[in-house]
Amino acid sequence: MHIAEGFLPAAHAIGWTVAAAPFVAHGARAVVREVRENPESTLLLGAAGAFTFVLSAIKLPSVTGSSSHPTGTGPGAILFRPPVMALLGTVVLLFQALLLAHGGLTTLGANAFAFAVVGPWAGYAAYRLVRAAGAGLLPAVFAGVALADLATYGTTSLQLALAFPDASTGLAGALVKFLGVFALTQVPLAIGEGLLGVLLFRVLTVNARPELERLGILRPEPAATPGGAA
Amino acid sequence: MSLAVDDAAWASAWRGRAPGDKVLLCGGLVGCALLLPAWPGSVLVVLAVVGLALGPARVPARTFARAIRWPLAFIAVGAITSVVAVSTDGIGWAPDAVERGGSLVGHALAGSAAVLLLATTTPVSDLLPALRRARVPAAVVEVASLVYRLLFVLLDSLRTIREAQAARMGHSSLRRSYRSSGVLAAAVLTRSWDRARRLQEGLACRGFDGGLRVLPEVLPSSRIFQAASVAGLGALVATSVLVR
Numbered sequence: 001m002h003i004a005e006g007f008l009p010a011a012h013a014i015g016w017t018v019a020a021a022p023f024v025a026h027g028a029r030a031v032v033r034e035v036r037e038n039p040e041s042t043l044l045l046g047a048a049g050a051f052t053f054v055l056s057a058i059k060l061p062s063v064t065g066s067s068s069h070p071t072g073t074g075p076g077a078i079l080f081r082p083p084v085m086a087l088l089g090t091v092v093l094l095f096q097a098l099l100l101a102h103g104g105l106t107t108l109g110a111n112a113f114a115f116a117v118v119g120p121w122a123g124y125a126a127y128r129l130v131r132a133a134g135a136g137l138l139p140a141v142f143a144g145v146a147l148a149d150l151a152t153y154g155t156t157s158l159q160l161a162l163a164f165p166d167a168s169t170g171l172a173g174a175l176v177k178f179l180g181v182f183a184l185t186q187v188p189l190a191i192g193e194g195l196l197g198v199l200l201f202r203v204l205t206v207n208a209r210p211e212l213e214r215l216g217i218l219r220p221e222p223a224a225t226p227g228g229a230a
Numbered sequence: 231m232s233l234a235v236d237d238a239a240w241a242s243a244w245r246g247r248a249p250g251d252k253v254l255l256c257g258g259l260v261g262c263a264l265l266l267p268a269w270p271g272s273v274l275v276v277l278a279v280v281g282l283a284l285g286p287a288r289v290p291a292r293t294f295a296r297a298i299r300w301p302l303a304f305i306a307v308g309a310i311t312s313v314v315a316v317s318t319d320g321i322g323w324a325p326d327a328v329e330r331g332g333s334l335v336g337h338a339l340a341g342s343a344a345v346l347l348l349a350t351t352t353p354v355s356d357l358l359p360a361l362r363r364a365r366v367p368a369a370v371v372e373v374a375s376l377v378y379r380l381l382f383v384l385l386d387s388l389r390t391i392r393e394a395q396a397a398r399m400g401h402s403s404l405r406r407s408y409r410s411s412g413v414l415a416a417a418v419l420t421r422s423w424d425r426a427r428r429l430q431e432g433l434a435c436r437g438f439d440g441g442l443r444v445l446p447e448v449l450p451s452s453r454i455f456q457a458a459s460v461a462g463l464g465a466l467v468a469t470s471v472l473v474r
Contacts, residue, residue, distance in 0.1 A: 004301035006263050006341020007308060007334065013264075028370050035369040039439065040430045042369065046376025047426035051419050053377065054384040058411055075415075091374045095381070098349045098357070099233050101297040105345055106264060164312035164334075167324040173316040181311045192408075199412020200419070208420050 001156055001182060002096065002111050005104025012163045017109025020090070023117040027087030034084075045080075049088040052076045053095055060192045070193040071152055074145030075200055077120035078127050079215055089116025114155035123148025137218070141201045146194030153186035154179065232382065234293045235349050243288040244351040248451040249360060252352050255282075255459040259344035262466055268336030271470040275340035278466060279347045289350040297350070301342040309334040354378050359446050372442045380425065387421050388414065 008016070034041045055072035072092070076085045090112040096102040103111045127144030131137070157178035166173030204212055212218040239245065244252060263275045283289040312334060313327035324330060355378060362371045391414050395401065400410035430438070 002304065004304045004308070004338045004342050005260065005345045007305065007338040010264050028367060031373060032367045032369045035373075040434070042372055042442065043376065043426040043430045043433075044423070045373045046380055047422035049373060049377035050380035050384050051422045053381045054388055054418055054422075055415055057385065057388060058415060060411060087370065088373075088377075091377055094374075095354060095378065097345060098354050099235050101235060101300050101342065101346050101349065104301075104341060106260060106341065160308060160312070167315045167326075168317045169315075174312070177311050177314060177316055181307060195408055196411055196415060199409060200415040203413055203416035204419070207416065208423070211420075211423055 001153060001186065002093070002103035002115075003107040003156060003159065005097070005107055007104075008107055008110055008159070008163050010106070012159070013106045013110060016107075016113050016159060020109045020113040020117055023083075023086040024090050024112060027083045027085070027090075027116075030083045031087055045084070045088065048076065048080050048084070049091050052085075052088055053092045056092070056096070058196075060189065060196060070189070070196060071115060071119060071149055073115055073119045073152070074123040074148030074193060075141075075197050077124040077148060078141060078144050078197075078201075078217065082117075082120040082124045085120040086112075086116050089120065092116075110159050111156075114152045114159065118155045119148040119152035122151035137205065138198045138201060141197045142194040145197030146190045149186065149190035149193050153182055153190070157182055233385075235297050235346070236353065238289050238293045238350040239353045242351040243286060245353070246449060247351075247455060248449045249352050249356045251451055251455045251459070252348055253357075253360070254456060255463075256344050256348035258459065258463040259347065260341055262463065262470075263337055263340035263344055266467065266470045267474055268333040268340075270473045271466075272336030272340035274466050274470060276343050278462070279340070279343040283347050283350060287347070287351045289347075294346065294350060297346055298339075298342060301338065305335055305338040305342070309338075356447075356449070368441070375442065380422065383425060384418055384422055388418055391417050 031045060034045070052072045055075065056069050058070060060070055073085055073089050076088065080088070090108070093103055093108055093111050093115060094105075097104055097108065123144040126147040127140045130140035130143045157175060160178045161171055161174035164174055165171045166177065169176075205218065209218060209221075213220050259275050259279060263272055266272070266275075280294075283294055284291055309331045313324050313331040315322050315324040315327075355375070358371055358375050358378070361374065362368060392410075395410040395414065399406070401407045433442075
């Protein structure tokens with residue numbers, strides 16, 4: 001659900017760009033620092049960005065028989081942290097505008113604020129909270145990925161409500177309208193993307209455990225006691 | 231696996247034109263779409279974009295029409311929602327629904343078409359050096375360049391794995407379909423890590439010090455194209471103001 005080019009009035013487009021800029025700049029600084037300290041990170045970060053783009057191209061089956069596409073920022077926020085996702089998400093949104101005609105250039109700031117800032121931070125906060133509460137990795141991943149999706153959709157609805165308040169009920173009425181209309185697709189999508197996140201991390205814990213340990217998502221397994229299994 | 235808009239950009243008759251020239255024209259059109267009144271400004275922008283895309287830029291009409299469908303779906307839902315009035319009496323149309331809805335659709339359709347003209351005539355790899363000139367840090371531009379180059383490799387993996395899953399009844403039920411999608415996402419992620427590691431090892435053998443320096447293709451600017459763009463945009467603004 002990307003806001004199309006030209007849909008927001010110029011003042012709103014500029015305002016959301018200014019709001020997103022500090023987060024994207026913070027992400028850029030984090031990337032520059034990471035690349036300066038570990039030059040090989042350039043390639044891993046490029047791979048992470050490409051994965052986020054490709055994840056949004058996976059067709060998610062829907063109970064209604066149709067299919068929809070995940071936002072892709074929730075798993076990215078858990079794997080690579082929100083500051084990095086603020087930058088990578090913005091790069092992905094730019095490429096989606098230029099390669100798929102999803103979103104736009106003047107609305108890039110508004111879309112980046114929803115997809116690359118609020119979504120990843122809300123999702124990561126939910127993931128950390130659920131893990132801190134003692135839950136396992138997979139429930140935390142479901143909460144994080146689903147909430148990242150819901151927070152993104154809520155923010156986009158708020159952006160549209162601020163730009164187009166209802167004639168009689170103002171901002172509140174407009175927010176209810178946009179939340180209601182987009183809930184039809186976004187709530188099932190959030191649940192579906194949460195399930196996809198769980199399946200993704202379940203496979204990763206088996207097939208890519210060293211990478212998850214390196215990223216700090218799993219604790220290193222204690223070394224086997226010599227001779228213990230004999 | 232390729233993307234239709236990217237294919238159109240590489241095959242466009244304007245591929246050899248300087249990216250700055252096309253940014254001037256398309257940026258001007260986006261500005262007109264955003265700032266001029268929907269009637270006649272947005273209509274003139276759409277006519278100009280379609281004329282330029284299908285005429286001198288030789289973008290395939292089918293590619294252009296298929297690409298514009300995505301923003302159209304959002305524009306239709308968003309515009310209808312914004313002109314529906316909610317009150318204690320129930321739901322109805324806002325008093326200025328036609329004017330407001332028409333204006334929204336006009337601005338958004340014209341803006342989306344103008345961005346699509348840039349996208350279907352200019353490969354992303356031509357636009358990324360401009361970010362460096364806009365003082366975006368080199369490390370960020372290099373990461374963006376890598377995203378662009380790797381995403382096609384990963385899209386290829388995605389398509390191949392999805393075809394293999396479909397051939398093995400991986401999408402025959404909702405439950406299987408979700409499981410297949412999860413395995414697909416995990417396979418693409420581990421392949422992206424593997425690809426990055428192999429690239430890093432290959433570059434390390436060639437003395438990689440952190441900078442991915444490539445020789446950029448220099449495409450000369452055309453004064454005639456720039457002058458025609460400015461004149462055309464000026465005529466569009468003047469016509470819009472006079473007709474209104």
